[in-house]
Amino acid sequence: MNEAIEIVRSLSDQLWKLNKEELELLATTLTRKKVRKGDILLDEGEIAKHIYWVQQGMLRQFYYKDGRDVTEHFACDGQGALCITSIFTQTRSKLLVEA
Numbered sequence: 001m002n003e004a005i006e007i008v009r010s011l012s013d014q015l016w017k018l019n020k021e022e023l024e025l026l027a028t029t030l031t032r033k034k035v036r037k038g039d040i041l042l043d044e045g046e047i048a049k050h051i052y053w054v055q056q057g058m059l060r061q062f063y064y065k066d067g068r069d070v071t072e073h074f075a076c077d078g079q080g081a082l083c084i085t086s087i088f089t090q091t092r093s094k095l096l097v098e099a
Contacts, residue, residue, distance in 0.1 A: 035099040042083060059081045063096065
């Protein structure tokens with residue numbers, strides 16, 4: 001739980017300030033997942049259910065256009081990645097998230 005609190009505190013410091021109770025509540029929603037280079041966390045056509053936070057390493061968000069992949073965003077240590085349209089509207093994602 002301490003690790004989750006530290007991740008949430010880092011996010012809070014960057015985006016908005018949360019009080020102790022809010023930090024603890026948000027920390028309970030975190031699930032640690034260790035991935036390998038090349039793993040696809042969100043595939044095209046899936047409905048996004050997660051926000052990914054990079055503790056160590058890098059994530060790449062990309063989409064396909066005319067048969068080629070186009071990188072939209074990189075997330076490095078201490079940054080996050082998500083398909084905002086899919087997660088909030090619960091529609092199929094056009095983005096992919098790759099470790």
